[in-house]
Every structure is written in C-alpha cells, then in structure tokens.
Amino acid sequence: MWEAAALLLLLLLPLALRARPPRQAALRPAGRAVLITGCDSGFGHLLALRLHRLGFTVFAGCLRPGGEGARRLLREAGPGRLRVLPLDVTRERDVAAAKELVLSHLPETGFWGLVNNAGISTFGETGWLPMEKYEKFVDVNLLGCIRTTLAFLPLLRKYKGRMVFMSSVTAYFTVGNGIYSMTKAAIEKFCDALRLEMKKFGVRVCVIQPGNYARSTNIQPPVDAEQIWNELSAEEKAVYNKEYVQERSDFFNNILNEGCTTGHEVVDAMVDALISPAPKARYMVAKLKEKLLVFLCTVFPTVVMDSILSFALSKVKLT
Structure with a gap:
C-alpha cells in the first residue's frame, strides 16, 4: 500500500508543482470573531491589537485580566470590538466560560479563528527540573492548546474557520530548554493530525515557528546560575559542579541576548495565517x-546534529 502511494506521489508531483491555485477573494475581517490565548504580553498582545485594527472582533484571553497588559489592550483598542476575558488554559472552567462568552457575543459572520498562543519557557537539563515543572509545562504549552481546540472545534467546523498554533524552531533542536522543545514538538505532531482531519470541513490549521524572540516577548528571562545551583537536588550536585552550571547559564543567556527585540514579523505571519x-x-x-x-535536523543524520550541538553547548568538565 505504501509503495503504491509513494509511486502515485512521484507521478503527481510535477503536476502539483506546475499547478497554480485559482485567485480567491481576500478575507473581510468585519463581522468575524477571533479568540487569542496569552494576550497579557508578547505576540498575543500585539496580535490582538493588530486584528482589532483590521476590523476583527477580538476576544483576548488574559491570565491576569486585571493586569497591566489587559488594561493596555482596553486602553489602546477602546470600547467595542475587543473584549478581554480571564483565561487560564490549564483550567477547564476558564475555557468553558470563554466559550460561553464568545457564543453570547458572536458577530454576524460568526467565529473565524482560534489562536493558541499562550506558553511558558524555562532553562535546565533534564535532571535539574522536578516532575512538577514537567507537568506544568505540558499542561500549559500542550494540554492548554488541546483544551481550547476541543472546546472551539464545533464552532470552527461550523464557520469553516482557522486554527493557529504557536510552535518554535526549537521543536527541531534544543539548546538548554529541552522541556520547552518537548512541548513544541508535541504541538507540531498534534497539528499534523488536526490539519489532515480538518481539511474535509474546510478548516485550515497553521503552525507558527518563531526563532529567538525572547527579548521581545520576555517568555524566557535571563537565567541565574546561583539560583539554579541552589535549587538542585543533592543527587544532581553530586554529578555536576557550579562551574558547569555557570557555563551553561552563560551560554544560554548569550543566546537570549541575541534575540530579536520586536515581534512584528511573527505577528505578520499570524495575520497571514488568519486572512490569506x-x-x-x-x-x-x-x-x-x-x-x-x-x-x-531534518535532512542530515541525527549523529551530525548531535555532534554540532554537543560541541557548542559546553566545554566545561563535570568534575
């Protein structure tokens, strides 16, 4: 079966490359609603304001609806088409309440888009992080996306809308934030399945893969080697030394310092995913x-990438 499918793909590939999709009318944002998670700051905050300016009805989910980020959204957007709502994606009742609010304030053209943007990041080798932190990251970065997706899937199917997910280039490699990379790689696979399943309903699924935008979003503040060392278990301290932790922290902080200071290019991509x-x-x-x-990572054998990253990551001996 797989051999026949591969042969068919090879036969059809030249036709697919030559084919030009027919021109389609541009999307009209007016009367269409979009829900965005993680709008307190970063990409979600910028996207909420951009979509509001374009004419969308925006539901901006904020972890802290009374915080400065939420207040800034309301200040800059003014009353009308932008609503701030409390939304902790780890809580089923928050997601259910968000759905009820959206349903009770749907504009005439209905629900168009769900943007799963909320996420957290941290630094540390596998043994440095407690199980509680792994559970939290999976709950926010992965299960949070799944919760909102399951809640709003019926509406998206009904209105043939769009789903946009925030991933990362670190879904392909990790440089000290393996716990973050793990959740982003899982999102990629979740979206691969979802994209194929939603095609028959006319729903598009798009993944955004930013590079290093830590300085513009503050998703990952600089790490403190002393704090990391103090929080290590006795077992980990018996394996690692403070010099190693300091070197790895310095390496990671240098990467963070190279990050882009504005996130407009990422927001441009998110907008295109919603309106193209x-x-x-x-x-x-x-x-x-x-x-x-x-x-x-995608073309060469794993051993090649492992050699490159292991050389770059650390030159300090453990003992």
Whole structure:
C-alpha cells in the first residue's frame, strides 16, 4: 500500500508543482470573531491589537485580566470590538466560560479563528527540573492548546474557520530548554493530525515557528546560575559542579541576548495565517542560522546534529 502511494506521489508531483491555485477573494475581517490565548504580553498582545485594527472582533484571553497588559489592550483598542476575558488554559472552567462568552457575543459572520498562543519557557537539563515543572509545562504549552481546540472545534467546523498554533524552531533542536522543545514538538505532531482531519470541513490549521524572540516577548528571562545551583537536588550536585552550571547559564543567556527585540514579523505571519485565502501549513520566522539548524535536523543524520550541538553547548568538565 505504501509503495503504491509513494509511486502515485512521484507521478503527481510535477503536476502539483506546475499547478497554480485559482485567485480567491481576500478575507473581510468585519463581522468575524477571533479568540487569542496569552494576550497579557508578547505576540498575543500585539496580535490582538493588530486584528482589532483590521476590523476583527477580538476576544483576548488574559491570565491576569486585571493586569497591566489587559488594561493596555482596553486602553489602546477602546470600547467595542475587543473584549478581554480571564483565561487560564490549564483550567477547564476558564475555557468553558470563554466559550460561553464568545457564543453570547458572536458577530454576524460568526467565529473565524482560534489562536493558541499562550506558553511558558524555562532553562535546565533534564535532571535539574522536578516532575512538577514537567507537568506544568505540558499542561500549559500542550494540554492548554488541546483544551481550547476541543472546546472551539464545533464552532470552527461550523464557520469553516482557522486554527493557529504557536510552535518554535526549537521543536527541531534544543539548546538548554529541552522541556520547552518537548512541548513544541508535541504541538507540531498534534497539528499534523488536526490539519489532515480538518481539511474535509474546510478548516485550515497553521503552525507558527518563531526563532529567538525572547527579548521581545520576555517568555524566557535571563537565567541565574546561583539560583539554579541552589535549587538542585543533592543527587544532581553530586554529578555536576557550579562551574558547569555557570557555563551553561552563560551560554544560554548569550543566546537570549541575541534575540530579536520586536515581534512584528511573527505577528505578520499570524495575520497571514488568519486572512490569506491560501495560508501556509507552517510559517517559519527565524534568522538564517536558525533556519540552517532546522535544515540540518531534518535532512542530515541525527549523529551530525548531535555532534554540532554537543560541541557548542559546553566545554566545561563535570568534575
């Protein structure tokens, strides 16, 4: 079966490359609703304001609806088409309440988009992080996306809308934030299944893959080697030394310092995923060297990438 499918793909590939999709009318944002998670700051905050300016009805989910980020949204957007709502994606009741609010304030053209943007990041080797932290990251970064997706799937199918997920180039490689990379890689696979399943309903699923935007979003503040060392278990301290922790922390902080200071390119990609008549399955918004790393990960044997990263990560002896 698989051999026949591969042969058919080879036969059809030249036709697919030559084919040009028919021109489609541009999407009219007026009267269409979009829910965005994680709007307190970063990409979600910028996207909420951008979509409001374009004419969408925006439901901006905020972890702290009374915080400065939420107040800034209301201040800049003014009363009307932008609503701030409390939304902790780890809580079923928050997601259910968000759905009820959206249903009770749907504009005339209905529910158009769900943007799963909320996420957290941290630094640390596998044994440095307690099980509670792994559970939290999976709950926020992965299960949070699944909760909102399951809740709003009926509406998206009904209105043939769009789903946008925030991933990362670190879904392909990790440089000290393996716990974050793990959740982003899981999101990629979740979206691969969802994209194929939703095609028959006319629903598009898009993944955004930013590079290093830590300085513009503050999703990952600089790490403190002393704090990391103090929080290590006795077993880990018996394996590692303070010099190693300091070197790894310095390496990671140097990467953070190289991050982009504005997130407008990522927001541009998110907007295109929502309004383009033919959106991409994946939007990689990254520097050339980050794209090169992704290319190496996807094309070369794993041993090649392991050699490159293990050489770059640390030159300090454990003992």
